[in-house]
Amino acid sequence: MEALTDEQRMVLKTVRELAEQNFAEKACTWNDQAPWENIQLLAEHGFLGLNFDEKYGGGGMTEIEAVLMIEIVSRVCPDTGLFLNSQQMLAPRAVNEFGTESAKKAYLPPIMNGEDAMALAISEPDAGSDVSAMNTTAVEDGDGFRVTGEKTWVSDVPHSSSAVVWVRYPNEGLGSLIVDFDAEGVDIANHFTNMAGHKQTQFYMEDVYVPKENVLTHGRSAFKEQLVSLNWERLGNAAMITGRMAFALDMAIEYATEREQFGQPIGDFQGIEWKLADLVKQYKAAQGLTHQAARNAVSADRTLNRLDASVATLYASEVAERVVSECLQIHGANAYQRGHPLEFLYRDVRGWRIGAGTDEIQKNQIADAIKENGLGHIV
Known part of the structure; x- marks a missing residue:
């Protein structure tokens, strides 16, 4: 990689020192618990969402800094690195890239403050690697959509209040939107524990109403x-x-x-x-x-x-x-x-x-x- 700027070096050096001083003792002991104390310490220093827009609480930097931060933190505490990766590169990043202004203001600041998290729900029992087999549907209803379907092997659900859910829009192909877990019609059915001791979740959605401001991608070109x-x-x-x-x-x-x-x-x-x-x-x-x-x-x-x-x-x-x-x-x-x-x-x-x-x-x-x-x- 090309030489880092002085600002990049300072940020990443501070992250490394913070991790070494505070995260090492509990490394590899978190099991199925989110390392909230580590995440909140990073938030206090302004290190969550380095690659997110500053007006939503991010760092205003790029994915280079985010990638290096994930690597640096994972070297000290693998579970904190896992959390950082999911909240910098997965669902919240989709909101940051494709969300409406309303959705960004509603969902991103609590994540950047270390107070919340967001899951990414793609897999279904009959649609794992083959996303084209996805059956979860989003049908237009007035000023929003009604979502019905099942998702499984979803990480981060126990400590998240919402998820970016991949869906099928009838006659329009695949897309994505944000579903709140406390919405009427959402049923958290099962938690599975994988080999690493981390929980993955199966949940159902039955006629769940999602407002249009929570739509991320809609239509073939947007989903690409x-x-x-x-x-x-x-x-x-x-x-x-x-x-x-x-x-x-x-x-x-x-x-x-x-x-x-x-x-x-x-x-x-x-x-x-x-x-x-x-x-x-x-x-x-x-x-x-x-x-x-x-x-x-x-x-x-x-x-x-x-x-x-x-x-x-x-x-x-x-x-x-x-x-x-x-x-x-x-x-x-x-x-x-x-x-x-x-x-x-x-x-x-x-x-x-x-x-x-x-x-x-x-x-x-x-x-x-x-x-x-x-x-x-x-x-």
Whole structure:
């Protein structure tokens, strides 16, 4: 990535120091709880929504700063990085990009203040990777729409008051709007706990009224813009995953330096040296792909292309599983105990080869992009 400005360096240095001083002690212990105390501390310092408009409480910066912040925080506290990613790159970003002025004023300030969150509801029982099979409908009714359908595998619901819901408008294709969880007709049915201990939710909507000011995308061309915007979710995931790799590597390097066997630190054995070298190589490659994709997008009017986004997230999620596994291996039995940070991280990183598009979907995106435009150019 090109050299950061003095302002960028100052902001990110302050974020790193704040995280190291306040988030490290409880890292990997949050389970299904949102790390509100960390989020509110970031809000007090003006670090939530770095890439959002200042008039809604954001930082007025770009996705470069947001991506770097997600990575930095994830390196200290993976769960806080997860929350930051969801609230900077997913549903609230859709509101910031596509929402009406009324919706932005209503929903964004509480999130920027660390008082609320917003979920993103896309998947349905019969529509996971294939969003074209989506059955949730939004039918026009006076000055709004009536939404009926079911969503599942939705993250962030327990600590959110609303969701950006993807829907089908009859005869007009797919789109999205904001649904309040306390609206009449919304039924939070089940919470599922995944391998990492995080809750995902199934909920139903029956004739739920949504005012027109809560419509985000409506019509084929508008929804295509939101599909492009979804690339930022993928890149945010890559940044979050890269931070998790650094978390694991920091632990492995420290342990290899301190743990002695056969009269010397285990990090002095060539087998461990070469292992660490290979892991750092993979981490740096993932980091470079993520940073380069963010830089390319911001220099292109903040439009992130799917080739860069899918390559970065696919590579990061694939190598993270290996990196965390080998860092656990360096610790041996010490890390293979419930409650150890690497035991948690080992379970956590597996999910990122599924979330925001499976490995297979990312490969499809890459193949489609190169068939359409080739490899692209350096300049």
